[in-house]
Amino acid sequence: MSAPSYTLPKLPYAYDALEPHISAQIMELHHSKHHQTYITNLNAALKSQAEAVHTSDITVQVSLQQGIKFNAGGHINHSLFWQNLAPASSSDAKSSAAPQLLKQIKATWGDEDKFRDAFKAALLGIQGSGWGWLIKVETGKEERLAIVTTKDQDPIVGKGETPIFGVDMWEHAYYLQYLNGKAAYVENIWNVINWKTAEERFLGSRADAFKILKASI
């Protein structure tokens, strides 16, 4: 009846490394409390699910689905998010660290600024909690980029979809620093986007993007 157990991934930088764009206080709470809570709740739900599978209790299995989706989504999204951020002073935080991706962005949106404007507008259009993502969609031999928003903790798991980078638009992601001024957060986040990671996800497979999520059993 063993269920997989997920653990909080270490941040690839210090809590204060994204200042002044994201404060250390936000990063510490966000990583050590919010992300940890998704993992704790996910592990508990997976344990209940394993028991329900073992006892062939289908109604319990179904009733657990929404909680698993929410908490697993929270774990997936935040794990990807930490990796797709980098200190502003790092060369990874320059879009020149993603030459192939940038080429595709320009082919899709005209230029980098137009892409950023479209992404920012998508982020600010989210009603309630959610995320904005740049994703790669593979349809047969074709590969294209798209900006999508997801509600609450819905993860990017659609057929052929690979997340390139995401921005957390829950209020806990910015409120202590930006208060109701989410437009400023949406502006400043560009200083700490990890374009090197973005390039790797763009060139790699879906499995590569998600490899950080391997559970310990």
Add this chain to the structure above:
Amino acid sequence: MNSTLLRSTALRSALRTAAPKSAARAGIAGTTFVRGKATLPDLPYDYGALEPAVSGQIMELHHSKHHQTYVTSLNNFSEQLAEAQHKEDIQSQIALQPLINFHGGGHINHTLFWENLAPTSQGGGEPPSGQLSKAINDSYGSLDAFKEKFNTALAGIQGSGWAWLVQDTQTGNIQIKTYANQDPVVGQFRPILGIDAWEHAYYLQYQNRKAEYFKAIWEVVNWKAAEKRFQ
């Protein structure tokens, strides 16, 4: 503000402080509709009056910034909707519906919320009496048992939203319901008492410890306002 939003008595009474300076004018297809600007209602207490349950800083931002933004956006999209109706542009009208729901809902929800809170010096936290008290005891056993159920509902919201004590307009029964984002209590249900579970409602004071906010908020719940909404 669209007149259909004001159909329920509870809402009309809650929104009276924000009564639009309405001007009736002939609408399309021979119907009349009322157009007026929604306005931010004054709080019936000071920003600091709900401390220590809710900090003055939270109240000020929540009322003067968040609620104001819903009001401003509602007026903006209502105007666009009237324009689209005038032009008989159905596509635009449909595209505007979610925005009216969100910002109109934000305006309605917060207006009701400010009213169903009160400083302890003005009756905040005093238990309900009369018919509402009886209905709560009949349905939940006791006020404490009700609060526990309500807090469980609040804690179970995945993302932003509200929990409401509502009254079923068909049966008269009360129940606890959660609503996503700014979805307002309309239709079959009448709002009696609502608690904002968006992070902006508590984060500056409670951060991730939202259970503490849900516990503390009952110290400033204005049951008198809830009783007036209950029929």
